Amino acid sequence: MAGEGKTALECRNLWRVFGDAHGGKLANSALPKGDDAIRLAEEMSSAGDIVACGDINLKIKDGEFFVLMGLSGSGKSTLMRCMSRLTEPSAGELLIDGEDFLGISDQELMEVRRRKMGMVFQHFGLFPHMSVRENVAFPLRVQGASEAERNAKADEMITLVGLDGREDAFPHQLSGGQKQRVGIARSLAVDPELWFLDEPFSALDPLIRWQMQSELLRLQTLFHKTIIFVTHDFMEAVRLADRIAIMKDGLVVQVGTPEDIVLNPATDYVAEFVKEAPRTKIIKISQLMEPLKTGKPKKSGGEALHCDMTLEDALSWSAVRGGALPVADEDGNMIGTVPPERLTAALSGGDDGE
């Protein structure tokens, strides 16, 4: 999972501005940093341009499930499209596996997309004139794979997403959820390293959406792709993400794990999202715990909270006990205590520096 590991994709001072009022203000040689960048973005907006991405700096790690979250129009899609160069960035740098991705030739770009990238679209983007099998096999056909080879691979992917038996159906004969399964199968057909998903479940019913999220998590445990996932649904982000970047008006306002963001929202904008979130299901005991002050951890007697426990579970557990609750790690070592007041405070949101 996340943590160490090498960087799969990196944005450095990446900009994408629509409109032409900004003229030559975005010279790669002298891009503003930090607050200067924010000021420049504001300046350009008031001049009538749309800053869809302003001074984006992100490092996405190998195998990480990275979610771009924000209200509609905040620039998530544009950022993702910059990363895949469906849109050309206006300025800045983009590195994939540490190599420059913006300066490469069209031929190289085509090769990178063929071998390294897969994309899933909000409205599925299926080819209406091709059967499910032909759709899934398309990326292989583009690479010149033989018909037998690509059909075998396509059928394998179709089985994987649970669409067995629908190989010869056409997109218009499928339900929304089935269509997106085809979209997913197609994007995985070439076994890409980078997997882009732009609001893949937004067009689906809530129940199907939940189911599809579970499937996505299952696929991720199988394949460990580097995933860049766009959504405007905070719960979806929290459920899926290793890390979330929250965007507002083209700027990234906070990057962190779901727990970080829920416990320490950086701005009111983020706090607005967090309010909706069921904190008890997200906050983990390890974040509330007071570490032991002295020495090596000692074995707990079995009567301890687990550090990966959610707040919800801890609360029901604590109801039957009084006093400071001991906390143990994976190996059963006592590593700290949690006063019960802190659990209730966390529940109401009073804990996190407001």
Added chain:
Amino acid sequence: MASDITNQSGLDVKFPESVWGWLLIILLALICGVFASSVPWLVKYPQNWFVPLADWINIFTDWFEAIAKPVTRFIGNLLELPMQGLREVLQWVPWPVTVLAVALLALHASGWGLVVICVLASLYIALSGYWEQAMNTMALVGVAVPLSLLLGLGLGIYASRTRSGQRIMPPILDLMQTIPTFAYLIPMLVLFGFGPVVGLIASAIYACPPMVRNVSLGLQSVPEEIREAARMSGSSSYQQLFWVEIPAAMGQIKVGINQTIMAALSMVIIASVIGGFNDIGWEVLSTMRKARFGDSLLAGVVIVFIAIIMDRISAAYANRDYLSSGSDAPSKHHFLIAAGALIVLCAVLKFFDIGTAIEEADWAKSIADWLNLKLDEFVGAYGDILTSIKNFFYFFYLLPLRTGLSQSILPFTWGFDFTGPMRISYAVMCVLGAIGVGMRWGWQKGLGVAILAYLLYFGTTGAPWSVVIATLTYLGWQVGGRKTGLFVLGALGFILLTGMWERAMLSVYLCGAAAIMSFLFGASVGVWAASNDTVSAIVRPICDTFQTIPLFVFLIPTLMFFQLGEFTALLAIIAYAFVPAIRYTENGLREVSPQLLEVAVEQGCTPSQIFWQVKLPLAMPSMMVGLNQTIMYAFAMLVIAALVGTTGLGQQIYQALTAANTGLGVVSGLSMALLAMTADRIMQAWAANRYAGLDG
């Protein structure tokens, strides 16, 4: 611009600034009327002011032809090759095999219903004795259509994919679709020399605009996500275009294919005026010239049936796409079986020498003779009645529109003289009428009455050029803004300077006369069809069929009864041009929202009030589009009607064609196109205003 919508309330007459312009024009009209003798050049454009553009073009063409001849002749020969080959094959294959092939195609495209239609139609073609001519025509169409489709596909991709294409293609297509058919033939004739290749190339070029439009429309409406999905799969631009975008746009492209096929057929038939290919169009034309109308009719029906077969099959393919059928897997298999069966049948028939050459179909000959006889008898017996019908329309409708009441009221025509006092009272009546209408329904309507009265008095050809140009330019400016005004001025200026004015006005007159009648007739039928489902169900297939018939065929029945002359031309134009009037009127009326009608009923409106005050105004924009289409159709037919006796630009183009005079042909063809585009621009702007008025 919006002035004619905002100001519809009765007596509350506000005069916007545009009134001053109109007053100036009225002043100009008065000057031209009263002082005609002192400023003759304002009335009739002096001949020595013409720009000899036609001569210049001829000089250029002579020079160009001399250089390009080897190349063009080479291309001509190159195209002649496949055409001659196809011709040989079509003639060689026994006709039952061809009929069967058509039937199988119909079955594949649609179903047994279509098979019955196509088999009956092709049996008629086979047994009518015109098989050879029909196959010659098909050989031309068979080469012209693929050429045209390829050209259309290429240009369509260009038009949708590149910025320059998006900018320059639409006006070029507009021009291509308004340049008269004959005008296409002239430069081809000069470049490629007499022969069927002229018709082939002209047809390929003439027929490609619908393909271009539909390809570009189809490609532009492929959803962005699909395009991006292809790109993210790492497609090259070739793969993206040919594997994804074109197949995804195929529904729209097939519509273009259908239209291009029909246009190509129409042009191939028209190109037969060049002669020398023994095709079916030539058969109709030559029998018409010999006044053997029985034969023309039988051959004309062959053309109609060819058109119907081609249209229905290609339309069925256009409607039948992957959305309705599931998988097409077995069809490859079926195709092989069908092809094998056809080849075997072909071999067997050839061996026994059956169906190889259709001998002079004696029975068809005798039917033709019988028809000729009966027609002669009919015209002999009822000739007086036919002549009086013709004269009635000529004296009381056509002549006043052409030369104006001032010239056309004579003892010989109307039975009395247009005396001085009568002229004065006409003027007074018109002025009072215009003022009355203006007070009651707004000044624009009053102005309209005044213009019509003026036109009716002086006639289309008698009206001073300066007044006509000023009026139309100002009108264009008022309804469509400065661009439209400038376009009208430029178009009419071109016609005037190149010396085409008088001819052009003759065309305007005949086209106008035909458009008025087509529209009145079509709109009446449309109103009826909108209120009665049975009528609608009957009218619809008739309209469909009339639209598929190549223009040329309309000449046969009219010429049969009324001989050469403007009245015959008028009828032929009406027969072709009334269809859009029916369609748009019916659609416009049927689309009036039921809620509005309920409201009107609740308020106690009588049916006639509902019709005149609710339905008709709401259907008006759609009807205006219909009128515009009617005018465009009339212009298209006007040129063909030159074959049966017209005097305007159409006639000039036809003469240029027979004399292979490129300069004259190009200038008069362009003039015709510019006239049509002028009418189109003004009408479209007007209809757009009406739509905007409905929304607002």
